[in-house]
Amino acid sequence: MGLVTGNSDLIRQLNRALVLDLIRRQGPISKADVKRITGLNFTTVTNAVTDLVGEGLVQEIGLGNSSGGRKPVLLTLNSTARYVLGCELQSTELVIGLFDLTGRLVAQVQEPKDPATSPQEVVERIKDGVRRVLLEGEVPRVRVEGLGVAAPGPLDSRTGILRTPPNMIGWRDVPLRQMLEQALDLQVVVEKDGNAAALGEAWFGAGQQVHDLVYIIIDAGIGAGIVSGGHLYRGKQSGAGEIGHTTIDIDGPRCSCGNYGCLEAIASGFALARKAGEAIRRGVATQLAQYGDGEAAFGVPQILAAAEAGDKLALDLLDECGRTLGIAVANIVNMYNPELIVLGGRLAQHSPVVLGRAQELGRSRAFSVLAQEAKIVPSALGDQFLVTGAAALILAQLFRGPVDLASAE
Numbered sequence: 456m457g458l459v460t461g462n463s464d465l466i467r468q469l470n471r472a473l474v475l476d477l478i479r480r481q482g483p484i485s486k487a488d489v490k491r492i493t494g495l496n497f498t499t500v501t502n503a504v505t506d507l508v509g510e511g512l513v514q515e516i517g518l519g520n521s522s523g524g525r526k527p528v529l530l531t532l533n534s535t536a537r538y539v540l541g542c543e544l545q546s547t548e549l550v551i552g553l554f555d556l557t558g559r560l561v562a563q564v565q566e567p568k569d570p571a572t573s574p575q576e577v578v579e580r581i582k583d584g585v586r587r588v589l590l591e592g593e594v595p596r597v598r599v600e601g602l603g604v605a606a607p608g609p610l611d612s613r614t615g616i617l618r619t620p621p622n623m624i625g626w627r628d629v630p631l632r633q634m635l636e637q638a639l640d641l642q643v644v645v646e647k648d649g650n651a652a653a654l655g656e657a658w659f660g661a662g663q664q665v666h667d668l669v670y671i672i673i674d675a676g677i678g679a680g681i682v683s684g685g686h687l688y689r690g691k692q693s694g695a696g697e698i699g700h701t702t703i704d705i706d707g708p709r710c711s712c713g714n715y716g717c718l719e720a721i722a723s724g725f726a727l728a729r730k731a732g733e734a735i736r737r738g739v740a741t742q743l744a745q746y747g748d749g750e751a752a753f754g755v756p757q758i759l760a761a762a763e764a765g766d767k768l769a770l771d772l773l774d775e776c777g778r779t780l781g782i783a784v785a786n787i788v789n790m791y792n793p794e795l796i797v798l799g800g801r802l803a804q805h806s807p808v809v810l811g812r813a814q815e816l817g818r819s820r821a822f823s824v825l826a827q828e829a830k831i832v833p834s835a836l837g838d839q840f841l842v843t844g845a846a847a848l849i850l851a852q853l854f855r856g857p858v859d860l861a862s863a864e
Contacts, residue, residue, distance in 0.1 A: 485527035541846030546622035551584035601642030603848030605651035615645035621711035653680030655844025660835035674800035724755035781816025788821035799834035
């Protein structure tokens with residue numbers, strides 16, 4: 456964040472957020488240490504702390520050790536003073552979670568969704584999901600800071616408009632943020648799923664001590680988010696990280712985006728289902744045949760279950776997925792040289808074959824000097840990586856100040 460001058464209201468809010476974030480990360484902590492670490496003057500720190508204590512966001516928990524004078528009062532975050540909502544919107548699934556200020560999941564609603572579900576119906580289902588998690592968590596709406604939404608790209612994170620998500624039928628230039636704010640009367644932030652996942656991992660997962668990371672989602676679709684220098688890197692049109700639509704095979708199958716040979720068309724859950732259907736129609740023996748031979752007959756859960764039971768076709772498909780993904784990982788190592796590459800999504804989280812192949816080839820096919828330092832790990836957030844990342848979008852505004860995430864994070 457650059458130096459902000461000329462707007463006393465904004466400066467006060469930024470200072471307040473700076474103090475709150477430090478107390479979140481290093482509490483219990485004294486006002487004197489807050490002053491020393493932030494570089495703010497004592498009056499500014501005192502005013503910020505008074506405001507935060509008055510709002511219940513910060514609480515005094517006792518006295519610290521004296522360094523010669525009066526024992527200092529220690530401050531800590533009141534993690535249940537406010538709550539945030541996260542929404543994971545995918546083509547085939549909808550998840551709404553309620554989190555406290557430390558990122559702890561309090562309540563969650565998870566349900567299947569059809570790729571052809573209309574925007575208006577999705578908004579109504581999110582509204583109902585919010586009602587249900589608040590009821591289950593026994594949290595009044597007035598204590599909710601806002602709703603973060605992790606959605607498929609491409610989208611405009613500034614306006615919250617979903618442009619043309621390839622696997623969501625009938626969605627084009629959908630003003631999702633505006634629709635949700637009107638329906639919920641809450642602050643809403645809409646971000647591409649890969650970016651939300653990267654932010655969540657940086658805040659609460661394997662990337663907490665990392666300045667540069669790339670997060671790859673391998674699920675029904677494939678996407679990525681990039682953290683560079685501690686900030687999300689979006690590109691000019693919020694399109695950075697569309698690794699699923701990089702060309703792997705110039706003569707490959709047609710992708711949902713309209714191109715040919717994309718990584719997503721070869722290694723995603725949708726691609727594996729298509730390949731399994733083609734194999735079944737050729738007469739290949741497999742447990743998956745019990746579901747039918749069409750692309751919509753089965754998906755990632757069925758393929759993973761068949762592989763776990765030893766089904767050869769499912770295991771072969773996952774091996775091919777991991778190998779292809781490994782090449783993509785190696786390309787990322789060579790192009791970005793990040794401190795960390797995180798692999799998330801069901802195909803990486805629940806298939807040792809996919810994860811192992813991606814790690815192996817990601818290192819062996821990358822430039823050897825860079826590969827030696829490459830850390831390629833599964834997400835530390837498990838199946839909650841996207842809904843947690845969505846919640847982190849709101850937490851980032853609360854703890855980092857009233858600055859547009861599209862330019863600040």
